[in-house]
Amino acid sequence: MTASLSGMTLPSWASHLESKLAPPPLLPVQAFVDTLDLDLNTDVLAHADEARAWLADAGLREADQAGFDADLRLARAVRESLRTMIGRNTGGPPLTEAELRSLERVTSQAALRLQVSADGLVALGTGGGAKRLADGLAGLLLAVRDAQADGSWDRLKLCGNPDCRWAFYDGSRSRQGAWCEMASCGNRLKNRSLRARRAQAS
Numbered sequence: 001m002t003a004s005l006s007g008m009t010l011p012s013w014a015s016h017l018e019s020k021l022a023p024p025p026l027l028p029v030q031a032f033v034d035t036l037d038l039d040l041n042t043d044v045l046a047h048a049d050e051a052r053a054w055l056a057d058a059g060l061r062e063a064d065q066a067g068f069d070a071d072l073r074l075a076r077a078v079r080e081s082l083r084t085m086i087g088r089n090t091g092g093p094p095l096t097e098a099e100l101r102s103l104e105r106v107t108s109q110a111a112l113r114l115q116v117s118a119d120g121l122v123a124l125g126t127g128g129g130a131k132r133l134a135d136g137l138a139g140l141l142l143a144v145r146d147a148q149a150d151g152s153w154d155r156l157k158l159c160g161n162p163d164c165r166w167a168f169y170d171g172s173r174s175r176q177g178a179w180c181e182m183a184s185c186g187n188r189l190k191n192r193s194l195r196a197r198r199a200q201a202s
Contacts, residue, residue, distance in 0.1 A: 060136030
């Protein structure tokens with residue numbers, strides 16, 4: 001099924017997302033984290049050819065740049081750092097030293113610069129030229145920074161099912177969403193809890 005956002009077809013790099021989509025500034029972050037599907041045991045970044053194509057399609061890295069093996073290791077590490085950052089929105093643990101180290105690699109290697117638009121707005125962006133992975137990943141971190149500033153970041157959450165941990169956008173008024181899909185993960189966890197309570201009572 002092809003997902004859509006406000007009636008528009010999603011770009012191919014986000015086609016694996018089906019529901020609870022983040023708004024465009026955060027959508028690349030959600031799509032990147034959800035390249036690993038723990039429930040289905042699939043990983044877009046597991047195989048070099050598929051990973052190279054996805055990273056290029058998502059605009060995170062030029063496909064023909066050298067040093068892909070090191071870049072792929074960095075991409076996988078940053079993906080888990082971002083997953084932990086999202087988990088913090090529902091009381092998850094702080095980032096580990098290793099998770100922080102991968103993000104520090106991105107911020108130290110990326111070519112960041114101030115940009116001024118025609119209407120006088122000043123923004124921080126990545127440099128021009130051929131896009132290196134560090135620049136693309138820094139763009140994701142800038143999207144996180146902007147979402148933290150405008151209050152939308154805390155709506156990006158991880159599914160409460162520990163076997164899933166899918167990143168989803170909580171668009172509910174109460175901001176109390178806990179599952180990527182209530183019909184699957186939510187009911188599964190509630191039934192598991194109910195069975196455990198009945199077993200303890202008997």
